[in-house]
Amino acid sequence: MYEELYKEGNTAAEAVDRLRKIIALLRSEEGCPWDKEQTYESLKVCLIEEAYEVTEAIDNQDWDNLEEELGDVLLQVVFHGDLGQSEGKFDLKSIANRECEKMIRRHPHVFSNIRAESIDTALEKWENMKKKEKQGTLTESMREIPKSLPALRKSMKVQSKAAGVGFDWDNVDPAFEKVVEETVELKEAYRNGDFEGMRDELGDLLFAVVNVARFLEVDPEDALNFTSQRFIKRFSFIEEAARAEGRRMESMTLSEMNKLWEEAKKRER
Numbered sequence: 171m172y173e174e175l176y177k178e179g180n181t182a183a184e185a186v187d188r189l190r191k192i193i194a195l196l197r198s199e200e201g202c203p204w205d206k207e208q209t210y211e212s213l214k215v216c217l218i219e220e221a222y223e224v225t226e227a228i229d230n231q232d233w234d235n236l237e238e239e240l241g242d243v244l245l246q247v248v249f250h251g252d253l254g255q256s257e258g259k260f261d262l263k264s265i266a267n268r269e270c271e272k273m274i275r276r277h278p279h280v281f282s283n284i285r286a287e288s289i290d291t292a293l294e295k296w297e298n299m300k301k302k303e304k305q306g307t308l309t310e311s312m313r314e315i316p317k318s319l320p321a322l323r324k325s326m327k328v329q330s331k332a333a334g335v336g337f338d339w340d341n342v343d344p345a346f347e348k349v350v351e352e353t354v355e356l357k358e359a360y361r362n363g364d365f366e367g368m369r370d371e372l373g374d375l376l377f378a379v380v381n382v383a384r385f386l387e388v389d390p391e392d393a394l395n396f397t398s399q400r401f402i403k404r405f406s407f408i409e410e411a412a413r414a415e416g417r418r419m420e421s422m423t424l425s426e427m428n429k430l431w432e433e434a435k436k437r438e439r
Contacts (some may be wrong), residue, residue: 175191175192186244189244189248193252197256209253214318223239224236226239227239308331312331315328320391322376322390325376329381341385342382345378349375349378352374352377356368358371404431407431408434
């Protein structure tokens with residue numbers, strides 16, 4: 171009955187259409203109970219998780235896993251396309267065509283006689299086209315940044331938009347000074363027992379650190395994830411060393427654990 175769905179597509183279009191037909195079947199009356207119950211809202215978490223799994227595969231340079239995870243992201247797009255088609259809102263074809271039109275419109279330096287001589291000018295033209303399409307204020311464009319975006323990355327985008335109109339320092343030095351200033355204010359709120367103030371000042375400090383990252387052209391999300399993974403690796407060394415001595419970490423002093431921590435750092439060099 172479903173013989174055609176077992177056959178691999180010979181072209182990208184055939185492969186995507188095969189996936190589209192599989193999803194349509196899964197959501198049909200004779201399909202899967204779980205798939206039939208899904209909504210745009212229920213799939214939000216799935217889409218976010220799949221996107222993060224793609225980034226992890228890239229970080230690990232695991233190309234086989236990356237292929238699989240990209241397929242999972244594509245599945246989410248096709249699934250939403252089927253949902254939209256069943257409700258008469260949109261479908262996979264309209265999704266793809268709309269994106270194609272956007273790409274052509276935002277790349278006048280490719281699809282017209284306007285030329286971009288560098289990456290910077292290409293990005294400038296991209297942003298100019300986005301502004302023309304939105305036709306709103308800069309503040310509105312900041313508010314349109316998804317609330318579900320990781321906080322570090324969202325603050326980076328907010329700061330970049332402000333910098334685009336000149337609301338920015340000339341170099342990184344004042345940004346470093348701002349980190350020191352916000353640290354002092356956070357300590358003051360702590361000493362005063364001002365819990366609401368601590369939240370506000372901690373937010374200011376993180377925002378200032380992101381500003382430094384922006385000047386240094388370092389993605390703060392990637393930097394923090396890297397440090398978290400490095401912490402896990404070093405902590406694992408402490409745990410394994412304690413186990414080798416027949417000890418539990420709870421019985422070790424902080425000084426003993428710090429000594430092993432320094433040893434783990436040396437082994438990384």
